[in-house]
Amino acid sequence: MFSFALKNILFYKGRSITTFILTLVSAMLFIVYVALMDGSHNSMLQNALKVYTGAIEIYHKDYRDVGGNEYLIRDVKTITDKLLHVKDVEAFSTRYETYGLLSSKEHSAASMIAGIEPQKEKLLSSIAQTLKEGEFLDENSGNCLYMGSGLVKKLKLHVGDEVSFIGGASDDSFAADIFRVCGTFKTGSFEFDSSASFINRKYFDELMYAKNMASYITIKVKNLDDVDRVNSEIMKVLDDENLESLTWKTLMKTMVKAMEVDSVFGYISLSLFLVVIFFVIMIYGFINVSSRLKEFGVLKCIGLSRANIFSLLFYEIFILSSAAIVLATPIAGYICYYYSINPIVIEGLAEMYKDYGIVSNEMPFNFDMYTIVWNIGVIYMLNFLSILYPYMYINSFEPIEASRHV
């Protein structure tokens, strides 16, 4: 049957070439498109993660939903001691976030002010790298404020200027101080740049009575793919029902959702394309089969069973799609691999997606064997499905009826 199928393929060249080319094109397109989609989503997430959100963050329960000083973590040291023993945690840092009013001589604006540990923060987030003017904080910086460029603009401030702060301390008392603008940053995320500012915890804790307290602890894991496993390990180590440890998937729910929606739309447009290809392949198969109807009738007369006919059609499509896929996979795989290392650069990409926190114009591909394998599986499936209708068409004829067909 196999060599018979092969001979049919070589004999009915028109159908074979069309099917081969269509399969080739659709397989390559499918693999490359999915790689691009996954790749750009991954890089968006990674950029967003790099900027400020941790792979995992530990909160006191209800801090995120209710908020307020009563839900601060109050025994930071016990927790950080425990974290030291979790193997796959690469780095962690504590943050004390509060909202307050910043005023320059002319203007006032609300700001999220985060007390951070400057050295550790460098390992965890790219805030330090997004420096625009002045300098980032260090262990000894006192009332230095590291401000988002948008916020600085709003307040008409410059590096070196003074800015007054009014807010509430951790014990709900009134807190006020004068800070000095030491540096500004620009992440690309509009909202973040126009509302966030950072200050050294050492200094800030005195003002806020926040020693050994934290809004949350942010954690970087060695391998982002392991985040769920590491997270459950952390929860086990913490063993405190008042704390919750959340991965970026929860922390960035809206972003993840947005990307899922984006993926769904991507897959819908892709499947429309594949459906068209599928029908063209099927129609060519069908035309081929109907031109061979008499032959199939004769074959059935002389004793070919339905199973024989099916395996004949199956082998034909299998050989054709395998040939196409064998050629398409390395090419598409190489394209994905190449662009995963040398991302395509599109000017203005960062500007367009600034709300997503995209900070670069690069558009990397995702090179992932598993993804390529399931892409190939889908193409095979589609091709196999395309023989069903021709097969049913052949069987709708009695052998004798078909053999008379001309």
Place this chain on the structure above:
Amino acid sequence: MIRLKNVNKYFYKDDPREVHALCDINLTVENGEFTLFNGPSGCGKTTLLNAIGALDSIDSGKIYLDETEITTLSEQARTELRLTQMGFVFQSYNLIPVLSVEENISFIMRLRGFSDKEISERVLEISSLLEIDNKLKLLPNELSGGQQQRVAVARAVAAKPKIILADEPTANLDSKNSQILMDMMRELNKKEGMSILFASHDNLIMDGASRVIELKDGVLVDDYKK
């Protein structure tokens, strides 16, 4: 042995166009007979051969191949029966265009799982008998009609079925080629002992047959041995 008991076949039953294509046919064909179905066009020869070949259903009566009643078999069983017990020769050759002469001849043997050795021996034997042994590597469309029909005969007999059914095998051939084909089939019939049933209204061919069955309007009107 083939037995037909009160076989009736209608086309367009219960319709003004109704045709009673086979009327109460009773018939027994012994193993090894070389039987010709003769009669004018439209008398029911093809219909009868198709019924015997388990290719078409009948409306009443019974058809036995040895002890098996073939009229009640499932489609799968009939396919199996055709594959293992019968060989078909068609009016218009119907060779598989993509396969060489050799592959066409061995097609059914391969389907039935004969060994390579058996196949190559049999192909040689049968092709030399039918004088196509120098054409084995060619494709069907590189042969003349007479040669193609001999390949078709070779394909039908290669796997040694019990019965060969041939519907007007000579209709597309000139008288010389018809004669050659009939002589060869006659010889195969003698040598290998399978029953050969064929339909024709070619009087030339009648001479070679060992038994002639005359049909007229679906009725068996004469049956004689020579």
